[in-house]
Amino acid sequence: MASRTADTTRSDAAAGPPTRPGGRSARVRTAVHRAVIELLAQAPAEQLTMPVIAARAGVHPTTVYRRWASLGDLLSAVAESRFTDDLVVPDTGSLRGDLRRWAADVATDLTDPETLAIIRAALGTSTEGGCACIGERRTQLGSMLDRERDRGGAVPTVDRAADMLMGPIYFRALFTERPGGADWARELADTLVDHCTQPQPSPA
Amino acid sequence: MASRTADTTRSDAAAGPPTRPGGRSARVRTAVHRAVIELLAQAPAEQLTMPVIAARAGVHPTTVYRRWASLGDLLSAVAESRFTDDLVVPDTGSLRGDLRRWAADVATDLTDPETLAIIRAALGTSTEGGCACIGERRTQLGSMLDRERDRGGAVPTVDRAADMLMGPIYFRALFTERPGGADWARELADTLVDHCTQPQPSPA
């Protein structure tokens, strides 16, 4: 993955990007995303095909085929769109309060069957589908830790915080039938904060 | 079979399906399972269909359709078979040693791309596919904790141990491109053991 030199071929001043984020395109994308979410909530991902999605969205199958290269790409896009909308990072003034509220929000969000279905499908089809689901969550976690560090407090690394918070929350939601509740998630945050000053495992 | 024989001590306890576990059926099942694993390691799960599996396994597609109701059932069966084979529960004499070795084994196992692909696919297709992947792991965890409890030691609950060990390990393996290594997993076990006597979050 060699880093290329500064690429100036993108977004020239004169020539605008060939895309067209017009009103109809936005409507189609919204309709297709909604159709994917609704269908995943009803039937298993095995029966999710492009024509079925198109019919549910009220658009022609050709449109879906042309706009999204594969079903995996579509699912990744749906997941990314779904998990980047609500970016309300808590700011309670203390790391403990922020993490408690954030963990409770994440755990509560994963209670929704539709949300779970999207994550399952995105994980199943494309390899990078998982990253699309949690990328924004990890950024939120990092911003809260940075804020505490600016206040002069001792904070764990982002990796360790993700391990101790997102790890149990997502694991329970995906692999067990009974996901953890908000109280349980808050106690996860307490556990992390109580031990964040101790020697931490370094990621291998 | 009109008359009931006296001693029907056939191997129906843990042999397999009660119908006819003959040599050919076993060969077909093995071949199909192997084909699923190999195909998942090569192409994304999206391209995994019954005829493709059958061709790879060297059997007729009809056979696959008749033996497994759906692709989700087949994937769950493959996952369950894959994760119930190696049942080597560590017994080092101490809870810390057991958990350290067990966590390292689990983390190392999830390094294999084939294993990851099976879990992803099983999670994506059927809802209960996730349970088929981790059911045995959880049992192993419980047996190690029971052993320590019999020795008189203080042990965390199975839920908490699963949260702190399986949570981070599976989360990193599934949602990030860089899964945790054996050393990192051992330190997870250390963290759990060091805090197992403190007040524990009760599952919600």
Add this chain to the structure above:
DNA sequence: GCATTATTGCAGCGATCGTTGCGTTGGTGC
């Protein structure tokens, strides 16, 4: 061995999928 029957192979069929060429709609800039 021999009969029984579960299991597999085979051929073929509707249905659906994924793609392509072309005409039409509608967003964008003037």
Add this chain to the structure above:
DNA sequence: GCACCAACGCAACGATCGCTGCAATAATGC
């Protein structure tokens, strides 16, 4: 308003999927 062109709808096609008859094979019990 008007022209331009990206985006969408439409129709048709080959390919593949999923299923169902019936025949052949081989595992099981006697």
